[in-house]
Amino acid sequence: MNQMLQFSNVHMYYDHVYALKGVSLTVNEGETVALIGANGAGKSSILRAITGLNRIRQGEIHYLGERLDGTPADEIVRRGIAMVPEGRRVFPLMTVAENLALGAFTRTDKGEIAESLDRVMTRFPRLKERYNQAAGTMSGGEQQMLVIGRALMSRPKLLLLDEPSLGVAPKLVQDIARSIVAINRDEKVSVLLVEQNSRMALRISQRAYALSTGEVALSGDSADLIHDDRVKTLYLGGEL
Template sequence: MLELDGVSTFYGGIQALKSVSMKIEQGEIITLIGANGAGKTTTLMSISGVTPPREGEIRFLGKPIHTMSPDDIVALGISQVPEGRRIFPYLTVSENLEMGAFLRKEKTEIQKDMDYVMGLFPILAQRRNQPGGTLSGGEQQMLAISRALMARPKLLLLDEPSLGLAPMVVRQIFEIIRKINAENRTTIFLVEQNANLALQVAHRGYVMENGRITMEDRAATLLTNENVKKAYLGI
């Protein structure tokens, strides 16, 4: 579904990604783990067109997208849930969800998806008329994921969904991630510092260090890898 081939991305003269190559198959949950500053968020930003690569290619369903604008990439079927959630704080929950469906026209299907995400996160139905900024951190994360789903993506990019959340809320979020993948066959690319949880929910994983992919394997195998355990699992 998605292929990165020799992708190098720069911020001015600073190289953040160094010839990164990855593949994601349809229906998979893939996780990318690594330390702060390793290049994980830049990888997602390169895919979504926010920080286009200077070298290499990114292909989605066989189509090169590395020169496309972010809105055209969303229209193709890629949605990103950014780090820090970035909901619209002064818009209501319902209005935030409507913004997620901004590029869509079919009102009946949009309403169906609105009902679906509120079924995934019933608290959003209760808060539908509240401004997004009045929600708790966990509720805002639920809203950010739901807003991305309103675009009906084929590929969902999740950037640090556990950041700043209580452990109980984190587990709820990860269960929903698994459910979205299982029910809708939505392919998920998960960037996460909580490597233990990420590898538990993913099918395959990549390890990134200093802008390079240093390891890839089945998630279950990475969970038992001594180097991964020592560096990222605190074992």
């Protein structure tokens, strides 16, 4: 596999909080990589570093062979990286249609936007049903589908997902998990998934990194980590 994203000894601070302490990781083209760990472990900080929302203090981030850290956030989107932030963050007074249209604001291939919209509607039929409905009136799970769909409208090469199952009903969590697998498999989008639901994350990813207080504690193939006693004890709450 070709390497898409490379973190090399990345350090990052929030004021005086040491958020990332020399993190190194990779995401290859065509794979889903999970980041698991407790609150405050540094998972979301990695996404913020990639998207330029927080500057790194030390180290380097490369994307498709080019230096990424220091790049303006809007240019990062144009280069093919889309992020679905924690907490959904729809535009509540705007319709589903209007929210999705905003996802394509950086695109210049206007003739192909309708095709992307059709794919999103096929991927998430509930959005088609609620196309002209105000986003703020939908359930949490439906809003999560909307923000994933909105990110897909930018036609990303790399999709960053921050806690997509948080606050979502169990039935819709399964639907979202299946959608992530399908997006990776069918649309050839690489995925970096931050998720506290470690069981789900390990089952739908190919590789994973387990973080602890800003450092990588464990890493490897997800199929191996899900049976690792250390992962079971620290992140899965005992036996599966």
